[in-house]
Amino acid sequence: MTGQRKLIALDADDLAVISAHVQDAAVNVGDIIWRQSEKRLVVGMSRLDWDQTISGEVTPRRLVSALRFDRVLACKSRDIDLDTPDVALELLGIEFHHGEAPSGSAVLMFAGGGALRLDVECLEVELADLGPDDLTSDAGTEASGLDA
Secondary structure, eight states: OOOOOEEEESSHHHHHHHHHHHTTEEEEGGGEEEEGGGTEEEEEEEEEOHHHHHTTOSSOOEEEEEEEEESEEEEEEESOOTTOTTOEEEEEEEEEEEOSTTOEEEEEEEGGGOEEEEEESSOOEEEEEEEEOGGGSHHHHHHHTOOO
């Protein structure tokens, strides 16, 4: 496995890099955690290892990753039922819309039209890889006893 990635975004250009790395990530609704009192949103995901794919590896690999937004003032959802934790979503990308500097809104866009809008004091975002997603690999399937 390539080194575990840890990226930080403090502006819209940085966020575009993180957006590219989380494109097509699988997210369960139950892995979207809004901690209003901490002004933090954390999204657990299984994302494609784009570095490995670009390097010519034949079998795509997924990584368990956490995407964290700090200094979040409000979190609003559209077409995402937060009461259905087992529903799987596909993250298409993240955009930043500037407000009165340095504030604005980060928008996480999901397949099927779902979206999360985070109103932020300023951009403070971190993407951290936690390790390989063994549940989506053949080796993980065999080790867990699940049928492929």
